Structures are given as structure tokens and as C-alpha cells.
Amino acid sequence: MMFANSIEAVPLRSSADGRMIYVGKSRVPLETVIDAFHRGETPETITSQFPALKLADVYLVIGYYLNHRDEVDRYIEQAEADRLRVEQEIETRFPSEGLKERLLSRRSEQE
Numbered sequence: 740m741m742f743a744n745s746i747e748a749v750p751l752r753s754s755a756d757g758r759m760i761y762v763g764k765s766r767v768p769l770e771t772v773i774d775a776f777h778r779g780e781t782p783e784t785i786t787s788q789f790p791a792l793k794l795a796d797v798y799l800v801i802g803y804y805l806n807h808r809d810e811v812d813r814y815i816e817q818a819e820a821d822r823l824r825v826e827q828e829i830e831t832r833f834p835s836e837g838l839k840e841r842l843l844s845r846r847s848e849q850e
Contacts, residue, residue: 749803750796758821760814762800765791769800770815776801 750763760769767789775785782797804811 747799749799750793751800751803759818763791763793763796765789767792768818769811770818772797772800773804773811773815776804 751760751769752763753760761767762769762772771789772785772792775788780788782794782801785797786792786794
């Protein structure tokens with residue numbers, strides 16, 4: 740049996756701003772797949788939850804993760820820290836405390 744002399748590229752790509760890494764041609768973030776893997780989900784289950792993913796891509800990404808755990812874990816930690824920072828900035832600029840009351844008041848004024 741002959742195999743093609745090719746090396747499979749890991750199906751990961753960066754967002755335009757370089758802040759996110761997506762799996763394959765989808766908009767599913769790398770951390771979503773790795774988080775599902777950590778919860779014990781199989782690649783088949785992951786692709787059933789995210790139909791935009793290809794099964795082969797999920798296997799390749801998990802294999803890459805297993806071979807580069809430290810690097811991927813650092814990326815995921817940084818992505819989580821960035822997400823929390825943005826969340827805090829939004830909460831500071833647009834506090835949610837009392838939001839329901841403000842919206843209800845605004846509705847009452849319009850009626």
C-alpha cells in the first residue's frame with residue numbers, strides 16, 4: 740500500500756486581528772474544542788455539537804493539543820484573561836446594576 744507523501748497541516752487559523760484562533764474554516768474557537776475535549780467529549784460528539792467542524796479537523800486539533808499542551812494552554816489562559824478584561828471594561832462602561840429598573844421605567848414613560 741502506498742501513502743501520499745504529504746503532511747497534514749493542523750487546521751487552525753487566526754482571526755484578522757490575531758487575537759482568536761479558529762478550527763478549520765469554521766468560527767469555532769480553539770478553546771471551545773479543547774474545553775469539550777477536557778470534559779471528556781469525543782471528536783464525534785464535538786462535531787455533532789458544532790456542525791461547522793469537520794471530524795478530521797477535530798482529531799488533528801486534539802492531536803496537536805496533545806503534542807503542544809503547554810503552548811495551547813498558555814494561549815487559552817491568555818484568551819480567558821482577555822475575555823475577562825473586556826467583560827470588565829464593558830461592565831464599567833455600561834453597568835448592568837439597575838438595568839431592569841431603568842428599562843421598565845423607560846417603557847412606562849413611552850406608554
